[in-house]
Amino acid sequence: MNTLAQLQTDIDTRVKTIRDSHPDWLCRQGCDGCCRRLAAVPKITAAEWHYLQEGLMALPPEQLREIGREIAALAGQVSRPVICPLLDKTKGACLIYAHRPAACRTYGFYVQRDQGLYCQDIESRVTDGALTEVVWGNHDGIDHRLSALGESRELPEWFSQWRRDFD
Template sequence: MPKLHQLHRDIDARVGAIRDAHPDWLCGKGCDGCCRHLADVPRLTAAEWALLREGLARLAPERLAEIVGNAAALARQPSPPVVCPLLDRASGACPVYAQRPVACRSYGFYVQRDKGLYCGDIESRVDNGALGDVVWGNHDAIDQRLAALGESRPLTEWVALWQNEPVVHGG
């Protein structure tokens, strides 16, 4: 996963630069607006899924069962606005934040207006001149790098495939 980790470092650098220049930036701990109002089910590459699965495997069985149930419900009815199945709705936090996909890492800092992937609150601040000097990250470059990391599937599909894998017992 070295390519994925380098991509994470590059995104984190852009996010850090934006945060340093704008300490009042809206994205941060406690803001879960994007997680509750996704335009579509997040797509992950095979490399992203492998990393995310590591984080999921560390969760308490009850929490993992809740996430699997949320993903199954979302797969049956994925109409917008989509709530991320990983989101702990009570706390508004992501239990696998360290392993979160690129879409989550870049949201709010890299804009994809044509796909509806941008924060409306940030957009309104930009429109009102409050964040006029923001230099957004280039999401086309991110998409190209993601394409090199393997097949991409909706999160709900990865979870369903994972749940159907045969259990291997150590011996």
């Protein structure tokens, strides 16, 4: 199994364990708060980008063009928060869910030393003591594994290069 596939399997296993022990977990389809409030333009590795391309190629051409316009707009965007260009805003769902990057897979389930990487709603549950028994995933470990997957670039940079090669 390649490195990205193994990483995704490990993340999905941790997520399933948390969800199975907390059936009322907030992160699920229709909850798109993290997708609507990104702190920065998404940055992904080369391996993640190649996998994400598969999801993009499965989309209808008109939808792909719209995503392309939204991604291009991100390149010069300085205001925050950032809305993910891969979010179907009416359904609150990712258009390429099966191909999403590790940052999206781990959000709400993994924490990084000295930083909470979960949404405000989950953070308030942690503060209230409702999630004291959760065994969070280690995001520092994920970052280490991601560093082995090739260079990282912001999504607009990957996309613009791909569109030049694709067109």
